Amino acid sequence: MAFKGAIEIDAQHCKGCGVCVANCPTGSISLSRMVNGKGYNYAEMVGDACIGCSACALVCPDSVITVYRVKI
Amino acid sequence: MDTADIKKPENIVYRKPALITDNVMHYCPGCSHGVVHKLIAEVIDEMGIQESTIGICPVGCSVFAYNYIDIDWEEAAHGRAPALATATKRLCPDKHVFTYQGDGDLASIGTAEIIHACSRGENIVVIFINNGIYGMTGGQMAPTTLIGMKTSTTPYGRDPKLNGFPMVIADMISHLDGTAFITRQSVHTAAAVRKAKSAIRKAFEYSEKNIGLSFVEIVSTCNSGWKMNPVDANKWMVENMFRKYPIGDIKDILK
Ligand SMILES: Cc1ncc(C[n+]2csc(CCOP(=O)(O)OP(=O)(O)O)c2C)c(N)n1
Ligand code: SF4
Ligand code: SF4
Ligand code: SF4
Ligand SMILES: [Mg+2]
Numbered sequence: 001m002a003f004k005g006a007i008e009i010d011a012q013h014c015k016g017c018g019v020c021v022a023n024c025p026t027g028s029i030s031l032s033r034m035v036n037g038k039g040y041n042y043a044e045m046v047g048d049a050c051i052g053c054s055a056c057a058l059v060c061p062d063s064v065i066t067v068y069r070v071k072i
Numbered sequence: 073m074d075t076a077d078i079k080k081p082e083n084i085v086y087r088k089p090a091l092i093t094d095n096v097m098h099y100c101p102g103c104s105h106g107v108v109h110k111l112i113a114e115v116i117d118e119m120g121i122q123e124s125t126i127g128i129c130p131v132g133c134s135v136f137a138y139n140y141i142d143i144d145w146e147e148a149a150h151g152r153a154p155a156l157a158t159a160t161k162r163l164c165p166d167k168h169v170f171t172y173q174g175d176g177d178l179a180s181i182g183t184a185e186i187i188h189a190c191s192r193g194e195n196i197v198v199i200f201i202n203n204g205i206y207g208m209t210g211g212q213m214a215p216t217t218l219i220g221m222k223t224s225t226t227p228y229g230r231d232p233k234l235n236g237f238p239m240v241i242a243d244m245i246s247h248l249d250g251t252a253f254i255t256r257q258s259v260h261t262a263a264a265v266r267k268a269k270s271a272i273r274k275a276f277e278y279s280e281k282n283i284g285l286s287f288v289e290i291v292s293t294c295n296s297g298w299k300m301n302p303v304d305a306n307k308w309m310v311e312n313m314f315r316k317y318p319i320g321d322i323k324d325i326l327k
Contacts, residue, residue: 005085006078017102017302023262040101048075054086055262061106062097063088068078 004072005052007045010064016040020056020065029056089113091122091142098136102302104292105134107259108201111269112172113141115276125168126160128153130182132174133208133294134201151182154189157196168276170197175216176206179241183215186245193250193284197275200241200287203294204313211297215239218316223297238316242289246323252284254323258291258314260306271321283325291317 007029014036020029020043028050031041043056043065052069091113099105116125125143129135131150138145148156153171161169178186178200189196205223206212212225216238220229230238246254253275257268268290275286291313295305 015101
């Protein structure tokens with residue numbers, strides 16, 4: 001069984017810490033070159049390799065990532 | 073299937089825990105405190121004990137934890153959370169009572185309170201955030217600071233001749249008969265987060281059995297105090313903190 005996933009990030013409340021990026025097994029999340037209202041380079045989803053494993057969201061201290069997953 | 077088709081409410085597998093409030097946490101980016109707060113919030117929600125849980129906040133960076141988890145809280149004087157928890161649990165034995173304490177709070181100014189609460193076998197949960205430093209006050213040495221570790225009060229590194237040796241609190245209290253469950257966990261990877269959550273759940277379940285104190289140490293980072301970025305702090309923790317504070321269960325009287 002394979003999964004496909006997607007994430008949604010509350011960019012205004014992301015602190016750009018990068019621990020999500022270090023934990024993603026598929027390289028589907030990275031820090032933007034843009035900054036949010038607090039001046040942080042917020043995280044954003046990149047590409048379409050996300051498998052919805054929730055690793056990024058589990059380690060996010062600020063609970064700003066929502067994870068979606070479907071079976072394909 | 074494109075992203076818009078996946079992002080539907082019925083496909084959500086992870087979201088902000090229901091008991092985490094909308095207040096923006098004051099913690100530095102990447103600080104372990106936020107992750108541990110989430111786990112406590114999830115466990116309380118999943119056990120359905122929101123109305124019966126009373127947390128005791130420490131003094132330290134987590135002094136405002138009461139702003140972030142939607143339960144009843146008390147605020148203790150520095151190090152005194154186990155004393156407040158003792159009174160609260162004895163007066164309200166049906167409540168789930170836990171303390172949330174840093175290493176400066178628990179292992180330094182509050183050493184007497186934690187040791188005696190463990191010795192008395194109070195039926196409380198203690199969550200111990202060991203980041204090896206006083207985060208809140210600017211990165212001074214804590215009793216748990218590693219040998220050689222630079223802090224603002226040990227600028228050349230902790231020297232045992234001058235500053236003593238690191239205290240391994242979880243192992244120390246395992247020798248006290250009043251403790252029921254003692255474990256050491258971390259929250260730097262998804263797997264570690266899942267294990268830490270199971271440990272916190274077990275601690276809350278044990279506190280319902282009236283068999284003594286349950287203690288969950290989380291080996292944590294303080295990237296600001298350690299003067300590293302959050303990702304490097306996690307690596308440094310694995311390479312250095314885990315040697316002195318190895319991850320795993322230390323005591324379980326029901327096993
Ligand atoms: C009676 C008293 N003494 C000293 C202080 C100063 N003080 C505030 S927080 C703290 C140490 C906090 O360190 P820790 O418990 O490790 O928490 P962290 O910030 O690292 O999470 C100290 C010494 C105080 N607030 N009250
Ligand atoms: S872990 Fe959370 S706060 Fe940190 S960069 Fe990722 S999304 Fe932002
Ligand atoms: S859900 Fe998993 S695969 Fe998708 S971005 Fe997060 S860590 Fe990466
Ligand atoms: S000073 Fe350290 S413990 Fe305090 S919020 Fe910042 S990183 Fe966390
Ligand atoms: Mg500390």
